[in-house]
Amino acid sequence: MLYHDKRLQYPVRVETPDPVYARMLQQAIGGIEGEIRVCMQYFFQAWGNRAPSTKYRDMLLHTATEEMGHIEMLATAVAMNLETAPTELQETGAADGIVGAVMGGASARHTVEGMLHRHLLSTGMAAYPANSDGVPFDMSHIYASGNLAADMYCNVAAETTGRVLAVRLFNATTDAGMKDMWSFLIGRDTMHQQQWLAVIEELGGHHGTLPIPNSFPQSQENQEFNYSFFATGIDGAPPPPGRWTEGPALDGKGTFNVVQNRPLGQEPVLGPARPDSGAETQQIAP
């Protein structure tokens, strides 16, 4: 269970509110690279964790709880960036100088066009759990597979795309307050990338974890093509050589080679439709 403190994990300051930057920030709240995703992903991984010890469950709870505070910081940042946003389409909003002055000459209308309209229409100038296009976050992005190593890579994927997004949001603004907030959050992403990869290392690295799941006996998988790069070019030319085309596999359990893809299977023929299946009569055997 959880407890709260009314204060933020890290200060959120906005020197020059910008409703269009508020829109951008939404990607870090409700985007697939955003904070709702990591928060909920870590919680669901923790709650479903099956293992001899609770060590990884515990670790996940610590970080999931931290991430909830990041959603809060970003939601606060969105609301602050909407402080001076216009509430109507016509130029009168600019006439009083509020937006016009702030945006370096951009008119109220201009700003409305670049805003998320739901910030104006649906939330009363506050954040909502959607991305920068206004697409609501969809919980199918909570990856929790029941396989610890797979989940760690899902978390690395989340934190790397998350830090890429954070860097872009840092670059997109010149507001010192926002840059300071991002400096902190980018630092946290640095740690979280490490953290999930450290679990992989603790589990024995590539040799100890691959192929994931390592509980399936490799004797039951196809042994002919399980370390082969399949080339699918029309001309049959070999692909450019890389770490994955020759030499020992990363898990030390095979040797890379290159194979030209070709059909080993049949042309699938399903045959006529059944008379009672809603097909056209032309599809049914005469």
Next chain:
Amino acid sequence: MLYHDKRLQYPVRVETPDPVYARMLQQAIGGIEGEIRVCMQYFFQAWGNRAPSTKYRDMLLHTATEEMGHIEMLATAVAMNLETAPTELQETGAADGIVGAVMGGASARHTVEGMLHRHLLSTGMAAYPANSDGVPFDMSHIYASGNLAADMYCNVAAETTGRVLAVRLFNATTDAGMKDMWSFLIGRDTMHQQQWLAVIEELGGHHGTLPIPNSFPQSQENQEFNYSFFATGIDGAPPPPGRWTEGPALDGKGTFNVVQNRPLGQEPVLGPARPDSGAETQQIAP
């Protein structure tokens, strides 16, 4: 651009059609761990690849093209498993022995209940791009961030959750044809896990890629907490020690430590609502 061969990459055989297994197979087509996802993810990563050379773009095209053939194999397997499925709810379907015999005594009604109803109602006994709950695949799961290393981890995430799913589908069936198909596909997942991790190694491993994106100067991120594990437990007790709580960071650029999470920021106070913003008067400053 693409070309096709009418034959399958690998043989698809079903000895005893099972409409409920057809449902399960849908997860490998339209699930988030499925083949549509990897196919489209690799294509979009290839098409958007920005780099000094086309090496990784080329590699991605080879494998994306292969994955399209996997969707085809699975769609064929679904249709074959639906060959003897009932088309009505009542027991008459079982009376003619088709389903009853096949399913080891399960009645037609029983089978209809366990099927995806849209296999019966919407497709004429064929696959559709949805998961085993019938939820259509949503293209927001195509991760292509523009950062090569982040994308590789997204691909590892896809192939590890994918192989976990494949193993579960292998275990769930006793059909020799289906087991053979999965043996091949599980082998391919083994290779693909290696392949994306091999790119990371080629880019210099943890040191060469982390923190992702490595083009952002770490001097601009918060230096105090970027290698700290934040403990969020109510009792302030330290979390269980792990690779991520002490010692050098994986990227060799920092040292892990543990910090008790505490508010560094303020209580955010947004203040009263504006009179024209659709709030209650009680929210507006008197």
Next chain:
Amino acid sequence: MLYHDKRLQYPVRVETPDPVYARMLQQAIGGIEGEIRVCMQYFFQAWGNRAPSTKYRDMLLHTATEEMGHIEMLATAVAMNLETAPTELQETGAADGIVGAVMGGASARHTVEGMLHRHLLSTGMAAYPANSDGVPFDMSHIYASGNLAADMYCNVAAETTGRVLAVRLFNATTDAGMKDMWSFLIGRDTMHQQQWLAVIEELGGHHGTLPIPNSFPQSQENQEFNYSFFATGIDGAPPPPGRWTEGPALDGKGTFNVVQNRPLGQEPVLGPARPDSGAETQQIAP
């Protein structure tokens, strides 16, 4: 604007309530082939109709209004089929004979498993706007393009897949009341298929409408390949001959021929990423 009559357009009777058939019926309410879709599609086409006369707007309003009554019939049929559904998982439901007797021996538990759980948990035994898998209807399936001929074909697509579904639902049940309801609705689908195709005929048939939109001068489209079937087989063998491989085109404005697909374009090379774009340094030009 609309008016209502409390009575149904056509009688809805259920002789033997069947909660699993209630599930199937949902496909005709909230499925992509269902009645919400056609109702809303015709309304939106009417409301956005731009043309010299209101003739087609008027026609669309007549039929859209009728379709609303079909949703009502089906929602009523769902509720009636849920009349005797169990409210708990254990066998006690069967013990009182309600479900057990009705379902020909199927236990309460068996029935619960085959039901849509939200019929039991969320609606109090009534219909909801989702398909037979419980996936809510998504209004992106309302096709209204602003092009009259294109919209007519969208409507034909809706009514043909709709009648296919209706036939499958007719076949799936043995309940005389349900069969009578479907007999009526299938008849209406017959008419509606005709109706939209009759508009095409009124507009001049293939010659008068194709290529859609016919307001775009064909002189501005590529003249070399606009009546060519592109073969994409790896072996270069010609595809099986059909009406579309030779002879005059259906619109009388071209002649069909077959062309082997081959690249006319370049290998696209996007070049290195920009330094400030969140890419890895390895993607950035040295």
Next chain:
Amino acid sequence: MLYHDKRLQYPVRVETPDPVYARMLQQAIGGIEGEIRVCMQYFFQAWGNRAPSTKYRDMLLHTATEEMGHIEMLATAVAMNLETAPTELQETGAADGIVGAVMGGASARHTVEGMLHRHLLSTGMAAYPANSDGVPFDMSHIYASGNLAADMYCNVAAETTGRVLAVRLFNATTDAGMKDMWSFLIGRDTMHQQQWLAVIEELGGHHGTLPIPNSFPQSQENQEFNYSFFATGIDGAPPPPGRWTEGPALDGKGTFNVVQNRPLGQEPVLGPARPDSGAETQQIAP
């Protein structure tokens, strides 16, 4: 920001694990009446709260934080109900007695059919943020309008549909552990219904809050029909009398009456399409 305790808010016990009940429980996690919804709704309302004092922001944070613990309880309950679930489709699962014994004779296959397949295939027998049909929770259900009174009614809607669901889940099971958990959660829903209605009372009840938003001068709304019940029956007969058809309005600011709906507006005629708009030539003015 948040803190966590590893223990649950209230004990979760399962005497007889039932994978189909695990499915039902998902509705209370990822359904629109579920706990993710209320948790996130209260957080977003708190984070966006604009008012002269922080009183309601504070209250919302207390309860949002509590709700997170309810998600945790339910996720734990799901995992516990999946403890003995089968991992394969055939009867061998029952042969070892695990499921067969537990389910009172239901075969493994039977149970697999009634389960959410993603519990078996995607999560390793754990909860995921989807409803009982497997439809992922969609954050568009987080209602936070920026109007305090409107938000309170959204919360009442959430807690009343939530308690209805909880009661149904209580009724559906005979497991003493599960019934005890629901007894607690139903009690909490009782309080939460009160809590949001108490805010309405504190704001002055119907008179003090209606019409919402009360900051819009009613002199600017249509005064002729703002307390009229519009009858839309085809026969023009008056609707059944009720509290809303005559007498003083609830807010004391008007008097109810009944009006027969009739068109006050025009037939909308949009006129021909523009030549460059992709319409058919037949839609374009000659």
Next chain:
Amino acid sequence: MLYHDKRLQYPVRVETPDPVYARMLQQAIGGIEGEIRVCMQYFFQAWGNRAPSTKYRDMLLHTATEEMGHIEMLATAVAMNLETAPTELQETGAADGIVGAVMGGASARHTVEGMLHRHLLSTGMAAYPANSDGVPFDMSHIYASGNLAADMYCNVAAETTGRVLAVRLFNATTDAGMKDMWSFLIGRDTMHQQQWLAVIEELGGHHGTLPIPNSFPQSQENQEFNYSFFATGIDGAPPPPGRWTEGPALDGKGTFNVVQNRPLGQEPVLGPARPDSGAETQQIAP
């Protein structure tokens, strides 16, 4: 079943077409606070209504039917606001003065950027069932629980958020025609808020309806915490006093008090994964 009149319920006039306002209007069509939602919600509540009399079913049908006319009005308003919208990106659109003049100097390009692109690309300048961000309406927002009182509060939630939106749209425009239309619709929202609350009053108010569902014996819910406000603050300080922290409960069936939240439950430990469940070997008991 339904009938239609070609005329609108209330006149829709647009003096100065504004394509960006057309975008805003979409929120009132396909937003969660919009007219499709209330129309369909009232219809589904009516169609599934189970009660000793048809009184509330009848009332719901009257109002659902009226709401369909509101969708029509708004769809017409969108089309009218798109009358002069540009069809291309470059400045030539402004050159002919159509948009430039109308928009007070805004260029065609400027306007295209602020429009919903699908108004230009997908509909031929007409409405579609999506919100102001272009997100299609999703029918999961049709709340119809089978509990009359819960449904009434869902309807209040819809009409209060709906009127808040309407007021914001009234404020956002200076067009006299649009303001007149909103004046009417805001008035109707006033009535509809009253109407659903009047049902609550008719059912006996708080005492007669709470806790919802009132058919569940409160003796079966936890009696210790069902009128307690749980405080979750880290510092254990009591929350600010309010109507909900002391005194008699609104339903007269309990007394409010405040409780510090603390774990009553256990630390949940799921134990090791099964060998055949796709986990890593490290998760499986040795």
Next chain:
Amino acid sequence: MLYHDKRLQYPVRVETPDPVYARMLQQAIGGIEGEIRVCMQYFFQAWGNRAPSTKYRDMLLHTATEEMGHIEMLATAVAMNLETAPTELQETGAADGIVGAVMGGASARHTVEGMLHRHLLSTGMAAYPANSDGVPFDMSHIYASGNLAADMYCNVAAETTGRVLAVRLFNATTDAGMKDMWSFLIGRDTMHQQQWLAVIEELGGHHGTLPIPNSFPQSQENQEFNYSFFATGIDGAPPPPGRWTEGPALDGKGTFNVVQNRPLGQEPVLGPARPDSGAETQQIAP
């Protein structure tokens, strides 16, 4: 299975990159009228094809494969249009002349506002599988019904709305490279419209295919109303005469007539709710 060629099917050139046009192009990738839809629709129709011969399966594979190349062309076009897009919100982007010059004076900020923000934030200036509003493509739009004629009309619907979109995108740009690309793709849409209609002709045209599915004996559908146009106007006035109101039906199997819609069915009365169903006591029979 598939093979690839690194080169494009047709050249893609962009003379003046325009990030807002990149947004528009997304509709042709991930819109419901776009290329992902047709590609996947034809593949799934092929993979599920049930018929005495593989003729139509073969044809579908040829064209599905071609369409994959169209997605590639458009994804390339998006990336090229984003070449000079700004990466930050402030005017400094314009100061270096990159965007300002290109866009004819539009500032960097202006351009950012009109872009899809995810092009800037999520993809590193590349395409993603979403429409021009940023809504991800949802695979429920893959229509494959198992009825050949119904599927052909679904394909016609896709290619007609697709060509309407293509024409609008042609009209929206003045870039010669983009116009040349569209000229090719519009030509291909011309052919594909023909192709699917040619299958209908080969199957016997209206007489040979209607009503779809033609395998259902029309003797089992209602014979009284299956060629009747139902008028639903409140005034009972007949609808405007058209091809569908009198004369022989298109399929030669009936005669059109007009019928005034009227209730043939009952007022549906569901009766009281069950005591254990979560209803209010007022809904339950006394």
